[in-house]
Amino acid sequence: MGSATLRCIRKFSGNNNMSEKQGYTVVDGGSIITPKGFTSGGLHCGLKKTDRNDLGAIVCEVPAAAAAVYTTNVFQAAPLKVTRESLANGTLRAVIVNSGNANACTGEQGEADAYEMRAAAANHLGVAENDVAVASTGVIGELLKMDCVRSGVAGLPEKLSGGAGGAEEFCQAILTTDLVKKESCVQVQVDGKTVTIAGAAKGSGMIHPNMATMLGFMTTDAAIDAEDLHSLLRAATNVTFNMITVDGDTSTNDMLVAMASGLAENGKLNRLHPDWDAFAAGFTFVCETLAKAIARDGEGANHLIEVQVNGAVHDEAAAAIAKTVVGSSLVKSAVFGADANWGRIIAAVGRAGVPVSPDRVDISLGSIAVLKQSSPVAFDEELALAYLQGDTVLITVDLHDGDGKATAWGCDLTYDYVRINAAYRT
Known part of the structure; x- marks a missing residue:
């Protein structure tokens, strides 16, 4: 493990004493699949010139309440349109992500490719098309190599895991110029049940969000409706991801997606729930940790x-x-x-x-x-x-x-x- 990675972990592992006072506990070694019901994985399919992973997925075993926030850039990449459509009913089963190509400013063909990517993921993961979100990051203005995408998606199911390896492969699959992966995980007690909240993100350059980060993914096993999840996501984003900048540029592909499996079996969370403040504090902490990690990993950054x-x-x-x-x-x-x-x-x-x-x-x-x-x-x-x-x-x-x-x-x-x-x- 390089010194840059060690530095990132030291700086963004969280203040355990402070977190306990706010009602949540930082989970050392926790990942995007620590919450109940989630698996993830990644592989290299040929979108990047190197042999680094460039295709990944997060999958929930049950329909998850879901919400997202998106870039305010006028030129929005094709995957954002597809994801908005998938999220119309407030649920998701999976997110498919590629790096190395943003599929942005690619016209009708780019849009068709994003829909095909969603359909292929749904087919191989055994879920409905409208239950799949699509995200892309990388170079703007180049068409996706769909032969690589097709073969990669076909190989993803066997790469999915609920263990540390699956989380690691996913995190590596979403990186571009990032030097380190960004992860955070906390747990909070809700109705006497242990609820877990986790997140993973990528971002290093073209960072000046007006809604979210470059690409961010949140998972939780809390029981919560999509509307309340969306409200919390927006509130947390405003004081975390919307408060970072690396270079003043807002990407065409910025997206932050949250999924809640409900498998912690707590009473459904909303603002009137007695444990809402603790849950919201933990959720916001995860967002802040990821946002600070992105700022710290700014392209070429020393401080x-x-x-x-x-x-x-x-x-x-x-x-x-x-x-x-x-x-x-x-x-x-x-x-x-x-x-x-x-x-x-x-x-x-x-x-x-x-x-x-x-x-x-x-x-x-x-x-x-x-x-x-x-x-x-x-x-x-x-x-x-x-x-x-x-x-x-x-x-x-x-x-x-x-x-x-x-x-x-x-x-x-x-x-x-x-x-x-x-x-x-x-």
Whole structure:
């Protein structure tokens, strides 16, 4: 296991003490198939030039309540149309995913290919076509190699497993430029029953979601209706996946799908259920863990940047400022260079397009105050340099204008980001 993988696991395994106070427990080694009723798997079918997995599936043994959120990009990939159609009745049995090709901006043929992909998966998995969601990620504007897809889908059933191997093969199948897989799993007590919530995601570049992440998949064995699941999914997305940015680009293929098998046999969850808050906290934690892992794994990234904004006129203003700061190329470059240039931060705060009192802003880098009441504070440059050379950089902005607060995550901007994206297609 490489150092990058170890770093990701250390940073995103969660705070067990905090999670227990909120009613859920982090499951070490848990995966997308830890919840009851799910299997998954993956294989290499030839869509990628390397021999890495490029086709995967998650399958539920029973009809699962399901919900999804999608990219707001005007140019939406063909799989999104197919998945929306499948989710019209609020249930799914399977998700089929390919990497290496986005099947986006591919016209009528691309749409036909997405429908064929769904039909082939339904046939080989023994489920109805409308119970299959389709997701794709990779290069935009190229037709899928359907001969590879057909042979790959035919071989998927024998690759499905409820063990660690099945989860690993699926996670590898959805990666593109990612350096590490992203997984998270928690458990919560609902009506005295152990309910499990898990997630897996991919994303490294073209990250500035306005609904979800690049591709994300959530599973749970909770009993919950599709409408309540969708409501929770949107709420969790707004404070997690919608609060990350790597490069300011929103993909054509962004999709986050959640499936609930109901096999934990708890009383059906909704907002009036006494265990709803604990379940929602665990669900949101899984989303946040995946979102932060995506930001940390940004293409070429050396640092995770977390921006906490407090004292805004309302939460929406705080969110706008936090995402503006963490998305600033100048802030990202300063973090890469370990330069405590707070001027980049205050400039981003001022251009976020929301009300700010310009004479009472505080800024800190970790515990190092660099600005108080919008005036410079003398600080130890060597101490700041050492802090900025660490794995994670926390930027705190206090506006002293109200009670609004928000947190956003991103990464530094390195030479490798340009190198990776200059040759992405070739």
